Amino acid sequence: MRVTLGSAAAVALTVLALAGCGKAGPSQAEAASQPQTVTVHAVGCPTPGPQAGCLTMKSKGTIYDVTSANPAIDMSRGVGISLTGQSAGETTACGAKLSAVTVEYLNLQCGTPAPAVPAQ
Secondary structure, three states: OOOOHHHHHHHHHHHHHHHOHHHOOOOHHHHHHOOOOEEEEEEEOEEEOOOOOOEEEEEOOEEEEOOOOOOOOOHHHOEEEEEEEEEOOOEEOOEEEOEEEEEEEEEEEOOOOOOOOOOO
16 A cells, blocks of 8 residues: 555644544533523512522512622612622522622612511
8 A cells, every 4th residue: 555645644634633623622512511691680679588598589570589699688778679690590499599699779669578488
């Protein structure tokens, strides 16, 4: 079998190209398995959630779990909030879970929130 310089170079380039295929980054299956986060912007009145320790806010028909806001939302103000948070699609007993929540207090009077319902 006779190998010419041109065909040897073509084979070498093919081998190099194929060797680097899996090293560029995560595969499509790995990328699909990682949860995608979505930035959520919402305005509403924070309220105690259905369970002790929950803090929720309803906006546009969705109930958000804002318990993890840091610093914690000051319910004693009795005003509405504008929030921005990250959602990875997780839902807790308190609602659609948000992380990395930032809050801005508004001049929207919400009234005195009802006390949380004790767990039975």
